[in-house]
Amino acid sequence: MSTFNSDSYCGLYCGACDILMAYKHGYEEKIAPYLNVEPSQIKCHGCKSDTIFGDCNNCKIRSCAIIKNVEHCIHCDDFPCNNFHATLFSKEHSDKFPHVKIIPNNLEDIKNIGVEQWLKEQENKWKCPECQTDFSWYTPKCAKCGKDLDKTKDYNNL
Numbered sequence: 298m299s300t301f302n303s304d305s306y307c308g309l310y311c312g313a314c315d316i317l318m319a320y321k322h323g324y325e326e327k328i329a330p331y332l333n334v335e336p337s338q339i340k341c342h343g344c345k346s347d348t349i350f351g352d353c354n355n356c357k358i359r360s361c362a363i364i365k366n367v368e369h370c371i372h373c374d375d376f377p378c379n380n381f382h383a384t385l386f387s388k389e390h391s392d393k394f395p396h397v398k399i400i401p402n403n404l405e406d407i408k409n410i411g412v413e414q415w416l417k418e419q420e421n422k423w424k425c426p427e428c429q430t431d432f433s434w435y436t437p438k439c440a441k442c443g444k445d446l447d448k449t450k451d452y453n454n455l
């Protein structure tokens with residue numbers, strides 16, 4: 298039984314997260330040094346699961362959505378609130394993690410097409426167009442065929 302869940306409250310697609318993918322595919326040692334953690338700490342099943350990586354476990358958006366009982370921020374009466382903006386889109390955060398820039402588009406998609414369809418589309422988006430191998434937000438080249446993936450990433454095409 299797979300316990301991975303790629304959905305999140307803020308509209309990020311956890312299925313393309315470097316941490317979740319490293320854990321899923323068993324290359325924790327490769328990314329742990331970049332995050333200053335031990336390989337054993339690279340462990341996550343996604344935002345909406347019971348096994349969550351450290352920083353995401355402390356996410357203020359996640360805890361807010363749980364308290365307010367909303368499945369996605371875009372369905373919240375207070376959206377877009379200061380918490381949402383400050384947590385994700387401070388200059389420091391979005392410069393360091395450019396993948397968050399796609400979040401407003403993802404939330405619009407979730408609202409318009411529904412989360413199940415959105416998850417299906419995301420799954421396809423984060424597969425190499427040449428060989429269908431899945432890749433993460435920060436994978437520069439396809440692990441299998443070597444295709445340059447930067448142009449394929451949605452957050453680079455805004």
Ligand SMILES: [Zn+2]
Binds near residue numbers: 426430
């Ligand atoms: Zn490929």
